[in-house]
Amino acid sequence: MNSIILRAGTRYLAGLLLIFSIYMLLRGHNEPGGGFIGGLVGSTAFVLYAVACGVKEARRTLKVEPQSLAMAGLGIALLAGLFAALFGDPLFTGQWLFIGATETEKGLPLSTVLVFDIGVYLVVFGSILTLVFAMEEEI
Amino acid sequence: MNSLLVNLMFAAAWAALFGAFTTLTLVSGFILGFGVLWLLQPLTGGSSTYFLRVWYWLKLIAMFHYELVVSSLSVLWDIFTPNHRARPAIIDMPLDVKTDAGILLVTNLISLTPGTLSLDVSEDRTTLKVHAMFAEDPEAVCRALKEGMEKWVIDAVEGT
Amino acid sequence: MSAAADVGTAGRNSLLAGIGPVLLSAGLFAFFLTLLPVVENGGSVRVAANWLPSLGIALSFLVDGLSLTFALLISGIGALVFLYSNTYLAGHKQYGRFAFFLTAFMLGMLGLVLADNVIALFVFWEITTITSYLLIGFGHEGEKSRRSALQALFVTGAGALALLAGLILLGNVVGSFELSVILSQGAVIKGHPLYLPILILVLAGALTKSAQFPFHFWLPNAMAAPTPVSAFLHSATMVKAGIYLMARLHPAFSGTDAWLWTLTILGAITAVLASILALRQTDLKQALAYTTLMALGTLTLFLGQESGYAMTAFATFLVVHSLYKAALFLVVGCVDHRTGTREAEVLGGLAKAMPLTAFAAALSAMSMAGFPPFLGFIGKELKYAGALAVASEPVLVAGAVLAANALMFAVAGVVAFRPFWQKGGEMPRVPREAPWPMLAGPVLLAILGAVFGIYPDLLERALVAPTVASLLGAPAEAEELKLWAGVNLPLILSIATVVIGLLLYIFHRGLRNGLARVDAKVPALDAWWDHFLAGLKAFAAWQTRLIQPGILRRYMFVTFAVIFAGLAGTMVLRAVPITAVDFSDVGWRNVALVLLIVAGAIITTVTSSRIAAMAALGVVGIGVAMIFIVFGAPDVAITQLLVETLVVVLFAVALLRLPALNIEGEKHWRPVDAVLACLVGAAVTLTLLAVLALPLDRRLTDYFEATSWPEAFGRNIVNVILVDFRALDTFGEIAVVVIAALAAYALLRTTASDKEPAE
Amino acid sequence: MEALIAIAIGVLVAAAVYLMLARNVLRFILGLVLISNAANLIIFTGGRLTEGAPPLIPEGAEGPGGIVGNALPQALVLTAIVIGFGLFAFALVLVFRAYTTLGTLNSDQMRIAEPVEAKRQ
Amino acid sequence: MSWLLTVPLALPFLTAVAAFLLRTRPAGRWISVAGNAALLIAAAALMRQVLADGIVVGQMGSWPAPFGITLVADFLSAVMVVITAITGLAVAVYALSDIDATLERLGYHALFNVLLGGVIGAFLTGDLFNLYVWFEVMLIASFGLLVLGGRRQQIDGGIKYVALNLVSTILFLSGVGLLYGMTGTLNMADLARTVPEVENQGLLSVVAVMFMIAFGVKAAVFPLFFWLPAAYHTPAFSVSAVFAGLLTKVGVYALIRMFSLVFTHDTELTHQILLWVAVLTMVTGVLGAAAQNDIRKILSFHIVSQIGYMLLGLALFTPLAISGAVFYLVHHIIVKANLFLIAGIAGRLAGSTDLARIGGLYKSAPLLAILFFVPAFSLAGFPPLSGFWAKYVLVAASLELAAWIVAAAALLVGLLTIYSMTKIWAEGFWKAHPSGMEPALSRLAVRDQWRLLLPVAALAALTLVVGFFPEPFFAFAEEAADQLLDPSAYVTAVLGEPA
Amino acid sequence: MIEILAGLCILLGGVFSVAAGIGIVRLPDVFIRMHAATKVGTLASGLILAGAALHFLDAAIVFKITLAVLFLLLTAPIGAHMIGRAALRIGIKPWGVKEEDAVPAQEIRPDG
Amino acid sequence: MTPASFLDLSVSAGFVMVLLTVALAVYRLARGPSLPDRVVALDLMTVAIVAFCGLAAIRTGDAAFLDVALALALIGFLATVALARYAERQLLRRKTDEEQ
């Protein structure tokens, strides 16, 4: 798309969208957001990139094939679920680690649930880009 | 942009002091940091353009809002009155801004203020096609845009 | 038809395929011989193994007179046929398969006659069906072979299915599938309301297998099989499976009018009709095939009866026929093999070139014609005695038997006398005597026929009496087998047979031509088979066109019609009350949202602009998102809006290469579709309203609300459900997403060269 | 309030069915989007509607405190929306590919897998 | 214990991910084979546990039922998982030769293994919405596999397949929404407990019929089976084999599960409908097959016809009938998948699957002929092959209930099945090849011969084993039927003793 | 007091919003309608969001709203530019622009 | 009238006006006539929902709806861009088709 305005705008918007998507991902457990929404927003960053600058450039910037990213996301999500096996719990039993937990404060939570959500993010992100890139390249 | 970075670091440090990265701490930290930087300007050797730039930005924002409100009313008028008062024209406005950010800002601001709408920038980035609603005199509109929006933007973004 | 296709070349068969089956069947024969004394003394042997005990199905075997008679015939003739085949088909490329199928057949047949469990019996029954199919289709590259094989399979297969139903019902009535139990429950069976259905079903199986009128047409066609197969399956053994079954069930089923008249009438018609048709043939094998039918008809006819005479006649004729018919088939095979033809009009004067063959032919033919001192004579005498013993209609039955026997006499002359001792035409090959393996069978069988004729008590003690005992369910009521029983009515009938038979033989050419003229005018059942198949295909094609027309629109219409009918029909049938709609709590804002959705839906539906449709879809999506917002679902709303955006993005790309919405020829307004659409919509709304009128049990949500933070450490309950409480759903869902993307990618990325293959 | 949504769902379904019965498979896709929305609304409404508060637990509280929207159907709908998007995307690509490969969007003319000739045999 | 349930579910997805990430290398395909072999072991382990302990239950995420998602393996589920694994392994090996590098690069192995994962998920889940999700997983993977390769036929068939299946999916989803709205639960055992308490039982029947239609489309019953004959003959051979074996059976499974566990409140209506649908499905399917002249089209219509048999077992709803349905399911999957695999070999050797254009296989490829003969005549219900027992039990069950017309239909359809199988046999195998070619197996590389014939032979051997030694299988089916007809054990295993 | 301020913002925003709506219905061509939709609409949303910010008066929320408004201000003109450019290129004649002023539709070049 | 009730009233009025805007946009969307006209309408609708979210946030007192607004503000224009680009390319395709 040979629009200078759009390309200029994309330069900022794409970054914004990516940051926003990660924000949505990380806060999802406590406020609206999460892996789906994060992934959707994140993918729009590259969709916009592809629209403004062409798929070739978007692919180059992304470096990884989006479908591999999506599949890897699926694997990460599953591994997050399988992690519970190490503790003898059933599949998808959340395993939590509270960094710096005290009597009163829970500390910074790290959990398989978050890892799962990251997997979701990657799947949505990668899948949508797979679709959109492939369609764009058809035209 | 070095100074901006330092300023942000100040803000972060300030917030860390409070033990909480809230909007309040960060914003107050930023303002505080700005003040400190300005005070220490000779010491740090930072260029004075940083402070000037901030001033231009503030001016840009203020002028933009003023324009926004004033020209909105004229569009409203046209919407609510039975006759169309508009005298539209498409104006080719020569562009002086060069950077992407500058072009984006100029076109966006032109679009956001009622009465004018950026349609397209030519491939060689030299002309901006603007649709003006009230262009009895296209030349005048063009001049107003160049001396208003574009100049403010050049000041704020591309500096001197 | 020429035999060239189904005879061997100069080569040899492997030892395993060639001699193995001979040894196996001979060994089995020897084994069964050792059982003779037991049976002779009125005993029986039963062995059983579990097979499917949950259903009462066992691999149980019973050796009594009837089954041992059959077993000896099967294994004995089997050994001879295998010996014969190994030469007949020497060096044939597919001899291995042939020997395998034939062995499998023989074992199946043995299983059939020895089985004590009727379901096991049925299993073996079907093994013979399928092996018969494979053997008839031996000359598989010939259209005719394939047709005949299918016909045989279809007719006997159809009968078998009826039989299966009959046997299951029988088992249900008796409470066991064991014949030893069933046969002791004759009174229960005959008194049961299901007796008649069971009888019909079982007879349907037996009569088709034994090619009784009106199912007889498949057997002559089955002669497409190589001659040894015809000798073994289609004369000596398999076609007698139906006879065996009727005989087996005789103690439990006989004695009713239904039994008597069905068997008598069908047997008589088959016997007479087959004899007439036999005379009409010029192909020796075909002629023999029809005489087989005649014999089977006669056997059926006797099984209808209950008298000792009839049973003895049955048992004797069973053995007689197997011996001479197998011999004659093998003889015809020798002739065919050596001369290259089986045409009665061509063959002649073979006695000189093939003396041993002629010898076997002569002995067998005389047995068949019923000359003394052959077993055939005794058989015939007994037949008359048995016929006359028929209580109700002795004249009719005896008349039928007489007619059949006379015709048989004539056919014996045509088949076994003319080709050897009268002049014929030019044969394809100069005749030579057949090699010994091919002669062993016919000669041995023919001699046996004579030996048993001279020493009938040998046969009687060992086989006939025990068989009759099995048939009557009580021991030793068999009539004595005698060559000379004095001057009585049967003897007079025998003489009449010879006289009429002789006359028929003398005038057989004229008769044949006359019959041929009549036959041409009579609609042949065989032709009906083709009509039946064509009809089946046409009907199948018609129904398939009707329900699978290949047009998506129709599929869709039916699917939605079914949905409507299912929902509305159940509502009516189950009188689901129409809920009073309460709009009191409806705020104007929500009305506006709903109107927005409705407007979007309507625009999407009516517009012919693709962009308008797409934008209107956007409106619907936005409206739905706003409903999610109003009712407290921000996560869902965000997702909905994001997805909506992506839908538009994808659409906008795809539409670039897609044509307009309106298709030429399609009416802009489709009233029928519209009616269905409204009905489906209304049904959904009514169902939903009824559901909403019920109270909701919120305990799942209550649990999530209570545990989300304390146990799952999340404040966004929706997200906690997604990634923790129901993470498995989410996992499946992302799998859908990733696979959708992969699938779409693959669809778009198929290389151009694959796109337009030569279809 | 649910009654009103139920009626909206009925309209959506009717519109979708009408579109899905058309010859043009692109219309089918439009119908698919509509009917997916209808199904999502059925689940959402099936969980009953609560105006206002989303199912979030405020800081410092153990539970949502007060009546909030039914979280479970929301989660289900969210799942269904994403699944629906996957299916839609594939269906759209398929229709796209059908046009580039078969040269038509008219399903009446899509007779390669089930050709007309075969039926006459 | 829950891991016995989880591993068979997780393995296909792990395999899919690994195979996909290595899709450009030969390792990818071997991962698929290894993954499926492991799956078979896992499935066998699950089966062992089920045989030992009865119903195995796992609460995912450690959340108690009915709040979390429960995986359940009773006899029916366990055997379906095992059969899925067997089919999966057979097809994975077959695909080594059948699927070329292009399709592999496009993600064949990922699609295939995810399909299996979806199928296994559907068999193991004890949650209705989760069942919907697995249906979707399976469906989308099947979409991809169906059109993979993108030939005109595939696209055409794909359109119909996709369109009709999407309608069913949405109906299913709506049904879940409505049932939740009535009962407030999604756990199937919990539904079994709650459903009798619903005030409006008539409405429950409406929703039950809705599910029946939704699953009916998936199971390809009359008059909703359009999508199946429209599409099954179009994809790669290994794909149509796995479709033929598994996809419709998931629909049948769902019908059996829902209409024995949840919707038993109104059998007079629901099971009566099922009965007539079953009969019509059997008859129309087999007649449809009689009208076809392509091996895969014939086999496709026979799937429909045989779905009718399985449904019949459910509709009659007696212990014998249900055990017949279970036995039929197991038999059918093995045999039908195998026949499609063989059709593939026949097609490769003789150049087509159109009967008018092939022949000579009996003469030139006797091994293939034997391997075809076994499943084909098993399908036709000849004893002592597995199909005979399957048919036998259902006929016996019909006769037991004096359902004469049903029994007659079942038998008649058996006859017409013979007709179709012999048509393939006569035209494809017996008849000489019309162009005189000799379609011998030696036309394939030795490596390909192994890869194609080994799975076919293994499945044929299995058919023989089931046929010759039916007792353990049938006894198993009987126990499965007992569990299905008396769901209290299932419910208690999932939810514990009622309060 | 703050409530009244918020209410006024909202009312004003509402008026602007309706104005934008009427604008795109009433105004004579797509270019002029865009004037209404893009900026009056953005202004309306901005005002209503400002009302919300005043209502909550919580730093995090104000920050969030500011961000939302900034996003709108950044994206809306870009969208408008794309539409306007498309309208121009597909040859829609601007209403009321005298022929000699009108710019001919630009040469269409394939996308880079 | 208390300030609170004034705010409440304003919010109600805001809802009316925003929805009215959406309705007007729908009208333009249905009418067209040109593609850009419809896109403009859709664009306006997106902006209106941002406002709607703001109102919903005030009405429920829950800031969660502002997240919807935030997301939409950032993403909404993507549809506009896609459609506008479609319009341009459509023309381009038609021209190249004619040339061929």
Ligand code: NA
């Ligand atoms: Na979320």
Ligand code: NA
């Ligand atoms: Na402006």
